[in-house]
Amino acid sequence: MENEEKISMYLLPNGKNLYIHTKVKAIFSNYIQIHSKSHESGGFILGYENAKTGSIIIDELTVPQKKDTHSRYRFSIKDKQHFIDMNNFRKKESFFLGTWHTHPQDRITPSFIDWIDWKASMRNESPAALYMIFIIVGRQEIAVWAGNRQTKKIIRIKEVSINE
Numbered sequence: 001m002e003n004e005e006k007i008s009m010y011l012l013p014n015g016k017n018l019y020i021h022t023k024v025k026a027i028f029s030n031y032i033q034i035h036s037k038s039h040e041s042g043g044f045i046l047g048y049e050n051a052k053t054g055s056i057i058i059d060e061l062t063v064p065q066k067k068d069t070h071s072r073y074r075f076s077i078k079d080k081q082h083f084i085d086m087n088n089f090r091k092k093e094s095f096f097l098g099t100w101h102t103h104p105q106d107r108i109t110p111s112f113i114d115w116i117d118w119k120a121s122m123r124n125e126s127p128a129a130l131y132m133i134f135i136i137v138g139r140q141e142i143a144v145w146a147g148n149r150q151t152k153k154i155i156r157i158k159e160v161s162i163n164e
């Protein structure tokens with residue numbers, strides 16, 4: 001099916017797969033930071049871990065809201081609408097997995113602040129999967145990191161072709 005081909009697959013450190021739903025990729029594409037003067041956007045990543053296969057599926061996001069703070073280089077989730085949306089998605093069995101934001105870069109390098117934020121998230125939040133997921137949406141790529149809840153190690157994971 002055409003839709004399935006558009007799902008992105010990434011390889012987790014434990015050899016299982018992470019899938020990004022087509023719908024989620026479509027939302028990301030609305031927020032690509034094309035102009036370097038536009039502001040960073042972001043929100044929560046939601047989905048679930050398949051208990052049988054160990055795959056992680058990202059199927060929902062929260063998106064930027066009025067009371068969030070934006071700058072060219074940092075996005076902070078402040079608006080309570082993110083939490084209201086997250087509660088509603090939970091009823092549809094889509095749970096907190098991590099965070100996403102945009103960068104005005106073709107190829108992504110996380111900032112020093114990103115690493116500080118991600119490490120704090122690893123300490124303070126509990127994702128509904130073995131890994132907490134951090135995504136940065138750039139102009140040419142969607143870059144994904146997986147943070148192991150047990151070891152707290154955060155490493156970048158690679159996209160793999162779904163048709164092989």
Ligand SMILES: [Zn+2]
Pocket residue numbers: 073101102103110111114136
């Ligand atoms: Zn960043």
